[in-house]
Structures are given as C-alpha cells and as structure tokens.
Amino acid sequence: MDLPPVGLGTMGIDDPGAVATAVSVGYRHLDTARIYDNEAVVGDGLAAGLADGDLDRGDVTVATKLWTDDLAAGAVAPAARESADRLGVDAIDLLYVHRPRGDYDPETTLPAIDRVGDDGLVRNVGVSNFEVADLDRAIEVLGRPPAAHQTELHPLFLRPELLGHAREHGYPVVAYSPLAGGRVREIDAVAAVAEAHDATPEAVAIAWAAAKEPVVTIPKASSEAHLRANLAAADLELTDAEVAAIDAVEREEELFPE
Numbered sequence: 001m002d003l004p005p006v007g008l009g010t011m012g013i014d015d016p017g018a019v020a021t022a023v024s025v026g027y028r029h030l031d032t033a034r035i036y037d038n039e040a041v042v043g044d045g046l047a048a049g050l051a052d053g054d055l056d057r058g059d060v061t062v063a064t065k066l067w068t069d070d071l072a073a074g075a076v077a078p079a080a081r082e083s084a085d086r087l088g089v090d091a092i093d094l095l096y097v098h099r100p101r102g103d104y105d106p107e108t109t110l111p112a113i114d115r116v117g118d119d120g121l122v123r124n125v126g127v128s129n130f131e132v133a134d135l136d137r138a139i140e141v142l143g144r145p146p147a148a149h150q151t152e153l154h155p156l157f158l159r160p161e162l163l164g165h166a167r168e169h170g171y172p173v174v175a176y177s178p179l180a181g182g183r184v185r186e187i188d189a190v191a192a193v194a195e196a197h198d199a200t201p202e203a204v205a206i207a208w209a210a211a212k213e214p215v216v217t218i219p220k221a222s223s224e225a226h227l228r229a230n231l232a233a234a235d236l237e238l239t240d241a242e243v244a245a246i247d248a249v250e251r252e253e254e255l256f257p258e
C-alpha cells in the first residue's frame with residue numbers, strides 16, 4: 001500500500017471534530033480498531049472532513065482492526081460488516097488482524113478475511129503485532145505479503161528484524177505509538193536532536209521513524225496544533241548521526257506487551 005508518512009492514530013479520540021480537523025489539515029490515513037470503541041466517531045469525523053474539504057472518500061485510507069474474538073472463520077465477515085457500518089463506509093481500505101491471539105488461526109482466519117475482500121467490503125488485508133514467524137506463516141497462507149504490518153515502534157522500542165522482514169517482502173510497516181504515548185520528550189537523545197533543529201521531541205521522533213524504510217507513522221493527537229505539527233514533522237530531515245544517536249537509545253519500554 002502507498003501510505004503517507006504521517007497518518008492519524010485515533011485510540012482515545014472521542015470527538016469527531018478532532019478527526020474532521022485532521023482530514024481538513026491534510027491527514028489521508030486514519031487508524032482505528034473495533035476495540036477502541038470509536039469507529040462511529042472516526043466515521044462521523046471522516047464524513048465531516050471530506051465535506052469540509054470537498055474531498056472524495058477515495059482520498060483517505062481508513063484502517064480498522066478485528067479484535068481477537070472476531071477471528072474465527074465465521075466471525076470475520078459479520079465483524080467487518082459491523083465495523084464498516086459504524087465507520088459509515090462502503091468498504092474498509094485496510095483491515096488488520098489486531099493481534100495473532102484468541103481465535104486467530106492463520107489457516108482459517110486469513111482465508112476468511114480474503115473472502116470478505118472478494119466481496120468488496122475490504123480492500124487490503126493487514127496484520128498487527130505479528131512476530132517474524134507469524135508473518136512468514138501469513139505469507140504462506142495468503143500467497144502474498146500482508147498489505148501492511150502495524151507494530152509498536154518509537155525510540156524506546158525498535159524491532160529491526162521486523163523492518164528487515166518488511167523490506168525483504170516489500171510491504172510497509174505502520175509504526176504505532178511513535179511518540180511512546182507522549183513520553184519521547186523524556187528521552188535525552190531525542191531532546192538533544194530537537195534542540196539542534198529548534199524542533200519538538202515529538203517532531204524528531206516522527207522524523208526518526210519516518211526516515212526508516214519502509215516505515216510510516218500514526219501518532220495520535222487531539223488538538224489542531226498537535227495535528228498540524230505532527231503532519232509537518234515528516235519534512236524534518238535528520239542527519240545520519242542524529243538517527244544513529246536515537247537508534248542507540250537503550251530500548252526497554254514496550255507499551256503494549258502481550
């Protein structure tokens with residue numbers, strides 16, 4: 001998939017106005033999930049943002065995720081239908097397996113999602129929180145790479161083997177919690193690079209992640225100021241030495257472990 005360097009993470013957003021503002025200021029990738037309980041909020045915001053900007057539905061990629069109890073073969077289609085209805089869209093652009101847990105069985109879950117795709121309800125099948133072995137199995141079953149892999153990635157948590165796998169098989173990595181849930185400003189190496197560029201630590205974290213092939217980011221933001229700043233952060237160019245300094249941060253903080 002061709003995803004923009006910065007999309008909008010919506011976990012915790014309960015105001016359609018924030019989503020509408022995001023679309024109006026230029027966001028073209030919205031990320032939600034059934035488990036965030038805000039698909040209707042995202043759908044309402046999307047509709048308002050499209051109307052406000054005189055945009056077409058096809059201008060914005062809408063992604064959502066099947067939770068672990070949506071993954072039995074017979075549960076996939078109804079869950080996808082319900083998500084699309086809550087979002088108010090005819091088709092979901094990117095439907096992820098949220099985690100390979102619960103009712104997930106690659107042999108049955110992935111073909112079931114593919115069938116929903118054949119029906120036109122889902123345009124692309126993605127995976128999230130997969131390990132390399134899970135990714136390899138998914139590729140075997142699907143007969144192609146996933147459309148995207150959404151995984152945690154920020155200066156306190158980086159999994160080079162997942163980036164290597166994505167590069168090898170040619171699919172994008174969607175970096176979630178790229179601001180470490182708002183904690184990037186506590187990291188000295190990030191703050192130092194930010195000072196050198198007269199930028200914020202949040203902008204540096206986004207630029208650092210987006211500089212890694214094949215990574216795009218989905219920071220969550222609610223205010224117009226944060227939304228605009230995060231979108232602009234993709235234009236911030238870091239030197240190789242600055243990227244390396246942040247790469248060297250001791251990583252230990254997985255925000256969303258199993």
Ligand SMILES: NC(=O)c1ccc[n+]([C@@H]2O[C@H](COP(=O)([O-])OP(=O)(O)OC[C@H]3O[C@@H](n4cnc5c(N)ncnc54)[C@H](OP(=O)(O)O)[C@@H]3O)[C@@H](O)[C@H]2O)c1
Binds near residue numbers: 129
């Ligand atoms: N697949 C998965 O299992 C999974 C798991 C976790 C998250 N995700 C996705 O990833 C998205 C992002 O992750 P996240 O929500 O955990 O956290 P995040 O994007 O790393 O951080 C969000 C926090 O940073 C603040 N912030 C945003 N822009 C800022 C700026 N320019 N300056 C200062 N503070 C700023 C936000 O505050 P304000 O809201 O006040 O702007 C919010 O408190 C989620 O919304 C979700 O879509 C996926």
